[in-house]
Amino acid sequence: MTRVHLQVNEQKKRIKEGFVGQKMIIIPPNIKRKIAVNPIIRNFYLTAIGHYPKATNHERERKTGSAQYILIYCTDGGGYIFINGTQYELHPNTYFIIPKNIPHRYNSNEGNPWSIYWIHFTGDISAKIYERFLQNNQLLVHPISYDENRIKLFEQIYSTIEHSFNERETEIANINLLHFVSSFVYYKEANPAIYNTDSISNSILFMRKNINEKLGIEELSKQQNISVSHYCRTFKRKTGSSPINYFNQLKIQKACQCLYFTDRSIKEICTELGFDDQYYFSRLFRNIIGLSPLKYKNLHTK
DSSP states (O other): OOOOOOOOOOSSBBBSSOOOTTHHHOOOHEEEEEEETTTTTTTTTEEEEETTTTOTTBBEEETOOOOOEEEEEEEEBEEEEEEEEEEEEEEETTEEEEETTOEEEEOOOSSSSSSEEEEEEEEHHHHHHHHHHBBBBBBOOEEOOOHHHHHHHHHHHHHHHHHHOOOHHHHHHHHHHHHHHHHHHHHHHOOOOOOOOOOHHHHHHHHHTTTTSOOOOHHHHTTTTTOOOHHHHHHHHHHHHHHHHHHHHHHHHHHHHHHHHHOOOOHHHHHHHHHHHHHHHHHHHHHHHOOHHHHHHHHTTT
């Protein structure tokens, strides 16, 4: 995924948690000690779990890192994770695992705050699971198709822990936890039909190289030499978005960079990105970012 270098507006009041509709459970120390010696689940278990919907002004910094690995799964909006001087951008249908004992900071997008599911996990095999997340030993934000069953599994884990910390409930919650994390880390292996071709990755690369062009669904599918129906179906399964919506999101990301780093007018940027109608561009920008282009530009004017 692209690593975007954007500055964070430090004037905004940031909060760790306390969002409308949030869910969060921290496993008590005495329960963690029992889990750590439980032969059924000591290999892989959670220490905290939560869901933050529309987490406006969410920010967390751990100067010495966390003793556990942290999986963050973004389903709406966007946000940023900072590790070792590199910024990683999350947007809908992407996830990231923060390594343990590494200083880090993360925050939601100001104009379009993220909705995230998150867990802290550890155990004897946690390091190996984390290694499977890496790509060529490198940290990357990973795209993943939205799956309602994954969300249901998260809710099942949460409700089980919320109901009781008894031994059997704790065991089944953590057995399901490994299944939940595996649904991310081993997604490609579990869904070979989706990844038997790299045509969608090539199509996304083609979109990025032709970000200023007007490309319709027929042109995009023809460029990959596959039918429109197969192209749309495969694209949706792999990215969680339709091709045109994805292309528009890329255009709006580019527009954000132009508004932030250049002095070009909104009209100039609109035209440059292949939009004939500035009002349509503004509506699309607001729908994706949560702010009008003018408000976004004024917000980030130095």
